[in-house]
Amino acid sequence: MDGAAIVDNLLSPPVLAFVVSLLAALLRFDLRLPEALYPILSSYLLLAIGLKGGRALADSGLADAWAPLLAAAGLGVVTPLVAFVLLRALGRIGRTDAAGIAAHYGSVSAVTFTVIVATLDSRGTAHEGYMAGLLAVLEVVGIVVAISLARDSSTRFGRAVGEVVRGRSISFLLGGIVIGWMAGGERLAPVDPVFTGLFTGALVLFLVEMGALAAERLRDVRTAGWRLAVLAVAIPLLNGTVGALVGAAIGLSTGGTAILATLAASASYIAAPAAVRIALPKASPGLYVTASLGITFPFNLVVGIPLYIALAEALT
Amino acid sequence: MDGAAIVDNLLSPPVLAFVVSLLAALLRFDLRLPEALYPILSSYLLLAIGLKGGRALADSGLADAWAPLLAAAGLGVVTPLVAFVLLRALGRIGRTDAAGIAAHYGSVSAVTFTVIVATLDSRGTAHEGYMAGLLAVLEVVGIVVAISLARDSSTRFGRAVGEVVRGRSISFLLGGIVIGWMAGGERLAPVDPVFTGLFTGALVLFLVEMGALAAERLRDVRTAGWRLAVLAVAIPLLNGTVGALVGAAIGLSTGGTAILATLAASASYIAAPAAVRIALPKASPGLYVTASLGITFPFNLVVGIPLYIALAEALT
Amino acid sequence: MDGAAIVDNLLSPPVLAFVVSLLAALLRFDLRLPEALYPILSSYLLLAIGLKGGRALADSGLADAWAPLLAAAGLGVVTPLVAFVLLRALGRIGRTDAAGIAAHYGSVSAVTFTVIVATLDSRGTAHEGYMAGLLAVLEVVGIVVAISLARDSSTRFGRAVGEVVRGRSISFLLGGIVIGWMAGGERLAPVDPVFTGLFTGALVLFLVEMGALAAERLRDVRTAGWRLAVLAVAIPLLNGTVGALVGAAIGLSTGGTAILATLAASASYIAAPAAVRIALPKASPGLYVTASLGITFPFNLVVGIPLYIALAEALT
Amino acid sequence: MNTVTRQLITIVAEAVVERRLIDDLKACGARGYSVGHVSGEGATGRHLLALNGPSVRIESVVTDEVAQAILDRLARDYFERFAVVAWLSTVQVARGDRF
Amino acid sequence: MNTVTRQLITIVAEAVVERRLIDDLKACGARGYSVGHVSGEGATGRHLLALNGPSVRIESVVTDEVAQAILDRLARDYFERFAVVAWLSTVQVARGDRF
Amino acid sequence: MNTVTRQLITIVAEAVVERRLIDDLKACGARGYSVGHVSGEGATGRHLLALNGPSVRIESVVTDEVAQAILDRLARDYFERFAVVAWLSTVQVARGDRF
Numbered sequence A, B, C: 001m002d003g004a005a006i007v008d009n010l011l012s013p014p015v016l017a018f019v020v021s022l023l024a025a026l027l028r029f030d031l032r033l034p035e036a037l038y039p040i041l042s043s044y045l046l047l048a049i050g051l052k053g054g055r056a057l058a059d060s061g062l063a064d065a066w067a068p069l070l071a072a073a074g075l076g077v078v079t080p081l082v083a084f085v086l087l088r089a090l091g092r093i094g095r096t097d098a099a100g101i102a103a104h105y106g107s108v109s110a111v112t113f114t115v116i117v118a119t120l121d122s123r124g125t126a127h128e129g130y131m132a133g134l135l136a137v138l139e140v141v142g143i144v145v146a147i148s149l150a151r152d153s154s155t156r157f158g159r160a161v162g163e164v165v166r167g168r169s170i171s172f173l174l175g176g177i178v179i180g181w182m183a184g185g186e187r188l189a190p191v192d193p194v195f196t197g198l199f200t201g202a203l204v205l206f207l208v209e210m211g212a213l214a215a216e217r218l219r220d221v222r223t224a225g226w227r228l229a230v231l232a233v234a235i236p237l238l239n240g241t242v243g244a245l246v247g248a249a250i251g252l253s254t255g256g257t258a259i260l261a262t263l264a265a266s267a268s269y270i271a272a273p274a275a276v277r278i279a280l281p282k283a284s285p286g287l288y289v290t291a292s293l294g295i296t297f298p299f300n301l302v303v304g305i306p307l308y309i310a311l312a313e314a315l316t
Numbered sequence D, E, F: 001m002n003t004v005t006r007q008l009i010t011i012v013a014e015a016v017v018e019r020r021l022i023d024d025l026k027a028c029g030a031r032g033y034s035v036g037h038v039s040g041e042g043a044t045g046r047h048l049l050a051l052n053g054p055s056v057r058i059e060s061v062v063t064d065e066v067a068q069a070i071l072d073r074l075a076r077d078y079f080e081r082f083a084v085v086a087w088l089s090t091v092q093v094a095r096g097d098r099f
């Protein structure tokens, strides 16, 4: 990878929208989407990703998906542990807070996933259809592992897990996969204008909002401390590399490897904050939200994604 | 009609979305659309149906529409009476409750109409342009007739009728018809990406929400009793047959006949519940909403629509 | 220009939607969009206009834009002064109220801008890419000038200006321009289905709501008085002519001249009411909103736009 | 700031009665009111009325007499027919002549 | 209209606890409640919890004993862990048997 | 649960003043507040201000002194210029040191 790839990534409309909106927010311009649009876009994007994945599954079948699913589950165990150990050892962060943050790195960011898929599609790089399924698996496993690290008597563990598994983001993703898989490609043609045609534009709108949210969190970085800031870049780099190695090892395509690396590197900021809030109320949101949304998310979007693609190209 | 037609209908994205969402809701997955999206989609769908109808009218003219309009008004009188008599005689349901339920069967479900239109379009079966106008007529007449059956001194009859006629669903439908009719086909081309291109996809999203709503109501079926459950299938079958016979008798096309049958068979769950609540506050929503939304709506979507199409094909 | 141009304009879907919705509201039909949709559409339209403008800038460069930008700033000074003088002299309106109303005529209506752009596009009339930038300039200057006319010790002038400049409408417009300009035409192709394809349809939906809002204000015309009603037509005619002359003088294309005329003629009803409310709380909204939204906006949409186009054609 | 005592009446009601409830409030003498949206549960089934839209929560600061008149109206025309709940509390307001 | 005295408990809480708070209200004996949405500021940082959705404002008219039981439950299970604030006020209701 | 007495001030105001009203609340000593949205009617015309967005309903639990200071501020800077209405009621809170 060279600088050109980063610039190229930066000028793609979704990433550009994110960066412009982040800067606008820092300059106190009001580039916030209307409140009602955020949940609409996020449900839409998840359903569209699911449909796309389900449709690809209908074509290719599930036969090859078992190894990747197992690998994803494995990454769901390894990535939060990597995060936890680094946060404890290098970050000097207490057990509960470290577990709370680790849960975010164990889980995944569906938007980061969406951006890498859009990037690969715009370059014409193929990838496996079942990656959306891996997204669903990873979203859950990592949270569960990390919360286990710190649970105490007051933790409502089962409740937190149940709420994540049946929560809106997994539900829309799985709902989309099932519908896409059962209907299959041809029958889905009439819904293509909505679920394919509008996809990138909707992603741009969504990232306009994400830019403002990230800017808010970025302001808290000083309070959170420089150690956490550094780890919020180091952890995705490490986990992304692990993801790329695993992807190449199990024989994923270049696109699939880049996606698995991105999934491993990404940090959740939707499912995980809610789950951690319920299961570990004493973990400080000022740390975990700042790390995942204020630093890791922008880093992955702007620098990480072209890096993971380059890594995947080198390894496959 | 054979099983293949039902399976084919079931695998069309809108119906599939409905069924998947209904099952997800029964399994307590959170596949609910963001609150703000439901009214947006319903206004959009009504306006789009109206535009389509108005545009077809601009091409074909209103000359042939009088007989069908009269027939629709007639069905608006007959279908709630059929429902009322059956509910009283076989359902052993009190006068007020029977009238409240009958109003739902006299009126129509715009979503069921939308699904049959989408189904016919996807099969390439032509239908008359003024069917959207019949939808508007039927939506009102049936409610008025049924409420008259049970009104007492406390009934605010005029108010209820006024609120239905000028309510959002009739207004958007008629507004669309007028705009479509005045602008005509060519001038509408620039809005086609929104009102034609997005139509089926928007319907899929809407039915995701409807599945969850129907699932909630389905849970109340036990309380409502098996007699009502059976009638909630029998009434649409009977009314649908009447609608198909009338459609064929007045010379509608196969598509038009199938639509008229579906309109007659369908039960309202938007305009009617509000009107009945105002005009007959003592009728129990636990009965009328459960019947129309919990049973008749899913029945029509999954089994009824292919049946009414088969019937129309046999009769025309 | 002849009657045919007005009829033609009237039958274009956006204007037709506005008129039908205005009439429906006067007849008390409920053709209001769901609440959540209004801010969604307005943000979308501004961002889309900005993207379109920015993309055109990327092609043509900013070199020719300086004269028009200066001209726009000049119009931002002249148009509210014209309004202020007429309102004081002919309208017999007090200083504060006259300044409040003048601020609305100094600023611009983004929707009127959008309709003229859509109209020119549908006729295939070219126009300069930087007009969206002029919209942003004019939106601010006119308000600032007019508020200065009447400020007293209690006026929070700086606050009002700051809130306008960084407010949602300028932010989305500028955000769009920056993104469009940096990404450039080719990279924007994947977002075309959303920001180009849906544009006219979204405008139609937006104007459905505007019709209802204008109808509400139209009801207050009697209270506001006939003098104000007449001025609410005279001021846009005068300012529109000035705008057309300036446009032709600085060498804009026919399309650009028509747009500049429309901008000069249009009255704000989003940014200005909020700014005036903050800076001149004692100016009566019953006057300024009625004039700008109840009279000038419908007038410009139905009669003004074809007129300004005819004027531009005559002058260029 | 001098204040005077008034009654705040809060009414939670199913969506369909909003319009007429406001008309009745005014008829009873209320000179202002505010309406927000809530969901909730009570004696009526939870989701049964939600199809008709979210419930409204209306509040109005009024004199004792007006508060009493509104309660009477609710008892006569609403309590037995619709899902409506109401409560009164005592509040202090400035500009007593406005309420 | 005869009225009786009851307590109105108002609770403002971060979004994630809505479900369990309502379960606890009912367990303490509340027979009805209404939920609206608010944003706000307090001892916890402003935007920190907003990612999980807007805060809820729950109000419930209950007897003195139930009000006391709810406050105790809040103190035991919520105040130290979550962003939750609550207050009681005295209200008059018709149909006292329903609350 | 021991409770102490505080004042709940509720303010309904047109949208444009939200930001500065909150700044003023804090300046007067309020340590927390919640904001919801309402529509309504009063002395000002109904729809006239709706273009600028729905009204806000702000509530804040404060001490008597702070409540008084807020009312004074409203009377000085808001009542004559903007569509703003406010009322006070007495409430009981746990954790009195937080308000």
Ligand SMILES: Nc1ncnc2c1ncn2[C@@H]1O[C@H](COP(=O)(O)O)[C@@H](O)[C@H]1O
Pocket (backbone or CB within 6 Å): D012, D013, D014, D038, D039, D040, D041, D042, D043, D044, D045, D055, D082, D083, D084, D085, E031, E032, E033, E034, E035, E059, E060, E061, E062, E099
């Ligand atoms: N005790 C209560 N406290 C607060 N709100 C209530 C109470 N009871 C009922 N409500 C509200 O009033 C609505 C109608 O109540 P009901 O008529 O009892 O079904 C419910 O949906 C709640 O929103």
Ligand SMILES: Nc1ncnc2c1ncn2[C@@H]1O[C@H](COP(=O)(O)O)[C@@H](O)[C@H]1O
Pocket (backbone or CB within 6 Å): E012, E013, E014, E038, E039, E040, E041, E042, E043, E044, E045, E055, E082, E083, E084, E085, F031, F032, F033, F034, F035, F059, F060, F061, F062, F099
């Ligand atoms: N004094 C107060 N008055 C009204 N609402 C408050 C007050 N303090 C806090 N709140 C609300 O309760 C939420 C949680 O408060 P806290 O736990 O103090 O962060 C805040 O976001 C506010 O919405």
Ligand SMILES: Nc1ncnc2c1ncn2[C@@H]1O[C@H](COP(=O)(O)O)[C@@H](O)[C@H]1O
Pocket (backbone or CB within 6 Å): D031, D032, D033, D034, D035, D059, D060, D061, D062, D099, F012, F013, F014, F038, F039, F040, F041, F042, F043, F044, F045, F055, F082, F083, F084, F085
């Ligand atoms: N008596 C009242 N009770 C409750 N809310 C009121 C009352 N009067 C006015 N309001 C609210 O305060 C807003 C502004 O009131 P006003 O300044 O009287 O126009 C109104 O739009 C209502 O939402």
Ligand code: NA
Pocket (backbone or CB within 6 Å): A079, A104, A105, A106, A107, A108, A109, A142, A239, A263, A264, A265, A266, A267, A268
């Ligand atoms: Na991860």
Ligand code: NA
Pocket (backbone or CB within 6 Å): B079, B104, B105, B106, B107, B108, B109, B142, B239, B263, B264, B265, B266, B267, B268
């Ligand atoms: Na029917």
Ligand code: NA
Pocket (backbone or CB within 6 Å): C079, C104, C105, C106, C107, C108, C109, C142, C239, C263, C264, C265, C266, C267, C268
């Ligand atoms: Na102007």
